[in-house]
Amino acid sequence: MSNIGFRIFPNVDKPAKTLIDGFKGIPVANIADNMNRMSCMNSKIRPVNDTPLLGPAFTVKSRPGDNLLLSKALDLAEPGDIIVVDVQGDLTNAVMGELMTLWAKQRGIGGFIIDGAIRDLGALKKMDIPIYAVGVTPMGPYKDGPGEINVPISCGGIVVHPGDILVGDEDGIVVIKAQDAEELLEKSKATSRKEDKIKEAIANKAWDRTWVDQFLDKLNAEVVKNR
Template structure:
């Protein structure tokens, strides 16, 4: 498929955010945007992609399988499972399918299983909890609709970034200016850390 200018712009933005810490991005979103209670289970590394959203019935993963059939490379499957933790919505097989199709990661506001396998690999998987009990099947759900995970709104196509500190999502419309501000903050913090290391730091840091 021919890459459009918009596709190229998004690809450049995703590459740029891959070097940014979630905490710094969050600071430049007025410290008001972030998914609470969602944590990483994979073996380290930053996740950056665009949201393919799933609204799932609590404990039911039917529509996550539909998302796997509809994802594009660099998509992050973001699942609003209503925070329900009594059934695992994905496991290692679904994570492997997503990775094989070029997904950037999976985020579940709910539970997962097969944590030993998931934690041994670098494919990004974020979730609220862990349980061995498998999911329900055949429930209602929706794809590519506005959702909420951990109290954070996520719209289809939003840029999603995750690291050891958690998850943040934002509109591509603000991504360029946000990336510039985040890079400026990270450069400032790097200078401060260097001054601490060489003994020249003289003043409180405020952002």
């Protein structure tokens, strides 16, 4: 009989590493623009340090205030995996701190996204492993369960499935489904090339701004010259 709500699925189907690595260095905003701006975690999920994030999702669903399943995930996740933890945004107890992060670094874990609280902020800021979280508190976690590993979860208002590609920078996190990744990568590269051309035009004071009036005309905006 399946113990729903207290289960561990150790194996994750992941996109090819070469496909994941293709997103390296592409701004999250450029990727999100090619997803109709609908696939970013909300602004509550903020970076703790300056290390960019990229890798496949290894998901954890925990009871608020508890990190038993996250502790197990540290031993199951593979090098490069991004551990994504759903504790429903609860900030009462931190579910991760310095010691767990040090162990994750030793194992080659690719980073963390915590929809909840962390602690030991001073130490985590100095580490070269990407960490995103909602908040900080010194109050530590319980280790009683229940919870699940590698099931669909909610993080930052977005559904995350095991194996989804996660890209993060100082702006935030975008979530990419594996089946969309190849086409999205090409579109995102094209957007970056387009923006490079715009930056060059700006530097030369030659940015074409006619599109603004075209949009206003299309939307029937009224220009009132006399008041």
